[in-house]
Amino acid sequence: MWTVVYIAPNKKEALRVQEALVKEGFLVKIKPIGIEGDNSTYEVMVPEAEVEEAMEILNEM
Numbered sequence: 374m375w376t377v378v379y380i381a382p383n384k385k386e387a388l389r390v391q392e393a394l395v396k397e398g399f400l401v402k403i404k405p406i407g408i409e410g411d412n413s414t415y416e417v418m419v420p421e422a423e424v425e426e427a428m429e430i431l432n433e434m
Contacts, residue, residue, distance in 0.1 A: 375402055378427045379417040387415035397430050399423055
């Protein structure tokens with residue numbers, strides 16, 4: 374099951390967070406909230422088992 378670890382205010386930020394987590398070895402999905410567009414909010418998700426470790430990386434960013 375995928376769990377949201379970050380809500381990004383736009384796609385650029387979501388991709389930045391995704392890239393940082395992928396570099397650390399995490400599986401990452403991003404999904405727009407509502408209709409996808411340049412100003413959409415995005416969920417950044419990781420597998421449930423990796424939430425704690427992903428949050429530690431995000432807190433260091």
